[in-house]
Each structure stands twice: as structure tokens, then as C-alpha cells.
Amino acid sequence: MKLSPIREALEQNQIALYFISVVLGLAVSWAWPGSGALEPLINPALAMMLFVTFLQVPLADLGKAFTDVRFLSALAVGNFIVVPLLVAVLIIFLPAEPLLVIGVLFVLLTPCVDYVVTFSHLGRADAKSLLASTPLLLLAQMALLPLYLGAFIGDDAAALVQPGPFFHAFALLIAGPLLLAAGFQVLERRAKAAKIGVAALGILPVPATALVLFVVICSVVPQLGPAISSVMKVVPIYVAFALVAPVAGWLVARTFSLPSDQGRAVAFSAATRNSLVILPLALSVPGAIPVIPAVIVAQTLVELLSELVYIRVIPRFRI
Secondary structure, rough: OOOHHHHHHHOOOOHHHHHHHHHHHHHHHHHHHHHHHHHHHHHHHHHHHHHHHHHHHHHHHHHHHHHHHHHHHHHHHHHHHHHHHHHHHHHHOOOOOHHHHHHHHHHOOOOOOOOOHHHHOOOOOOOOHHHHHHHHHHHHHHHHHHEEEEEEEHHHHHHHOOOHHHHHHOOOOOOHHHHHHHHHEEEEEEOHHHHHHHHHHHOOOOHHHHHHHHHHHHHHHHHHHHHHHHHHHHHHHHHHHHHHHHHHHHHHHHOOOOHHHOOOHHHHHHHOEOOOHHHHOOOOOOOOOOOOHHHHHHHHHHHHHHHHHHHHHHHHOOE
């Protein structure tokens, strides 16, 4: 069987494959109380997923995408003006519990810079432009998160933000896979064997994404137990965010008159948060365990399930 039909079959059945991965992850986490031991596999699985995704993106065109001021402006307005306003409304409905509020703010105010590229690619969005924007998104959220936390919960909150986890995540999950993919694409143009190898790797984005879903579910579900009452308070907030944020991002894109594929990218970015990167940072908050990790993990689960809907629904968005 040729590789292209395999890839086509995987993409056509990706929702079913992802659903199976989620169900298997839940089953394993229920049957094996120690499944949290798989947590160290999350970053390698993410890096693999992003590498095979980047291989599908024409990286030689990234320079042009990086200078697309209209797209970058829409992305900035969506993530750093519209989403914070949405969050300001949503937290009104949270109980006045400081750790609960801090956890929600940490995760909802930081746009994703890693697997959003994969899901936007699967959702027929402009993954190339979104990938080019990741350094700016990362730097902007590092600079703005202390200001947002200060505005929401007081000036002392600025001290809670440290740059280390952001830089570590960028190096491991963006720069490393990106450079490796760029090297493969250069070799692809010069060697037949490399071209065959890249074609073979082309069938992996869907399986790699399914693996990430499985590993994340297995790893994070055990963390919910000790703070289940807190989790139940934030899940409705996350569901509301998952419903409203992509529509808000899409409306921003329409305001900027972006092409449909870039509009979808803004919608994906507005709806997808930096949960896996922000978790180590949130753990530095005094007294964080178990409430803040559970609150952030709950958002991860809601978001991953939402992404399975997004990759089917958002491709229908048209400007």
C-alpha cells in the first residue's frame, strides 16, 4: 500500500483514533493508579508530534510569514486583549478562593506555543503563519502575564512568573523539532533516500497526536483526585471558554479581513492554552499543591477534548 493512501486514511479517521486514545488513556489511568509515572514521556511525545508536523510545513516560507503584520496583529489582539477580557468575565463566576483563581488565570491567559501548531494543521488552518508567530507569542505572554496577574489579583502576583519554564519549553518543543525538521527538508531536496524518509514520516502526524493524547491523559488524570472539588468548580468555566474563545478569535480575524486559513489559525490560537508549559511555573506558587496542578490539568483535559471538535468544525469557518 502506498504511503499517501495510508496518510489519507489516517486523516479521514483521525477523530475516531483520537477518541480511542482518550478512552484508552482513561482506562489505563483507572486500572493503573501509578499511571502518573508516564509524565516524563509527555515532552518527548510532544517533541515527536511537533517534529512530524513541522515536516509538513514549508519551513523555507517562514520568513515571509513572520513579516505578516496583519496576521500577527490579529493574533496579538485575540490573545492579549480579547481573551483577557473574556477571562475577566468568566472568573466572576468562580468562588473567591485565591489558589483556584490563580490556577485559572495562569492557564487561560497564556496562549499555546506548541501543539496548537499540530491541531491547526489538522484543522486546515495556516499552521505555517502560526508557527512563525510562536516566538512573539512566547515573549509577549512572559511580559504580559505578570501585568495581567497584578491587575486581577494584586501587584505581588508579578513575582510568581519566572522565565525558566518558558525558555525550556521553547527550546525543547519548538526550536529543537523545528531545526530537525528544517534539516530533513534540506536533505529531502538533495538526496533520494531523505525524500523517501520524509514521505514515510508523513504518515505520523495523526499517530503521534494520538500518542500525545494517550500519554497526557494517563499522566494527568491521577492528579485530579486530591482536589476533585476544586476541579468541579472550574470545569464549567473551561467549557464556556472552549465554546466562546474560538468564535472570539474568528471575529477578530474577520475584523482584520484575514484569509480563511489565517482566520482559522487565530481561532485555534485563541482557544488553545499553554497548560503543559505553564504547569511547572504554577507549581512555584506557595501552597500550590494539590489545587493549582489539578485546576490546570482539568483545563488540559477539557481542551484536548475540545480540539477533537475544533479540527472537525473550524475547517468550515469561512471569511
